[in-house]
Amino acid sequence: MSTFTAARTALIVHAHPEPHSFSTAQMAAAAQSLVEAGYRVDVLDLYADGWAPVLAREEFAPVEGPFKPQVEQMRAVEEGTLDAAVKAHLDRLLAADLLVLSFPMWWFSLPAVLKGWVDRVFVMGGVFGGDHGLFGDAALAGNRAMLLFTTGGPSESFQPGGAFGPMDDFLFHIHRGMLEFVGFQVLDPVITYGPARMTDRERTAALDAVKESVARLAADAGATAGLTPTPAGTSAVTS
Numbered sequence: 001m002s003t004f005t006a007a008r009t010a011l012i013v014h015a016h017p018e019p020h021s022f023s024t025a026q027m028a029a030a031a032q033s034l035v036e037a038g039y040r041v042d043v044l045d046l047y048a049d050g051w052a053p054v055l056a057r058e059e060f061a062p063v064e065g066p067f068k069p070q071v072e073q074m075r076a077v078e079e080g081t082l083d084a085a086v087k088a089h090l091d092r093l094l095a096a097d098l099l100v101l102s103f104p105m106w107w108f109s110l111p112a113v114l115k116g117w118v119d120r121v122f123v124m125g126g127v128f129g130g131d132h133g134l135f136g137d138a139a140l141a142g143n144r145a146m147l148l149f150t151t152g153g154p155s156e157s158f159q160p161g162g163a164f165g166p167m168d169d170f171l172f173h174i175h176r177g178m179l180e181f182v183g184f185q186v187l188d189p190v191i192t193y194g195p196a197r198m199t200d201r202e203r204t205a206a207l208d209a210v211k212e213s214v215a216r217l218a219a220d221a222g223a224t225a226g227l228t229p230t231p232a233g234t235s236a237v238t239s
Helices: 022-036 067-081 084-095 112-120 168-182 200-224
Strands: 002-004 007-014 040-045 098-104 144-151 190-193 228-232
Touching: 007 022, 007 084, 022 098, 022 144, 022 200, 040 084, 084 112, 084 168, 084 200, 098 190, 144 168, 144 200
Parallel strands: 007 040, 007 098, 098 144, 144 190
Antiparallel strands: none
């Protein structure tokens, strides 16, 4: 199998409280597929790591008057005083060529811990604003991002005229308002619909489909970037 340059890094940010869930198995399948495609895969497991999702004034230097989070983020970037955990995650984000957000869809959106990761790590002055602009002028312009998630409902419920409506309607605020906003080119999402209603055989087939979809997206991204194929087996998964 030919893959693309091993110098590329994929950061998977995973948010599920159960290590034996289908969502976690799906994340592992995607990670394996990316390794086979020549990526170095870096995994942040937010629940396992005990990530604190709340953006609070206590993580910044004391301020007088009203607390304005983005102003304090900018100041912390300029003065080198970002919270150590935030700085570590920001560095890993900036080092990645591909960001994968892995999660179960809860209330038609991200789990709170993952939204809190975005709140704290998509730092104003670090990935947008300040010396950076928005969208194509933001710090992550030229990098790619994708969503990898599961749903409770079946696929037909997320079609036009379905019980819930088109999936794209639920993803717009993530794709446009979070990922594209800081410069990412957004790839097609990889979605497993209703795994809780599947048989064991169907779940195995679904994981194979995830691996195939992620491999195809990785190959397409590599071809678009004009990267040269290199031998597989040179990448590693870290956490």
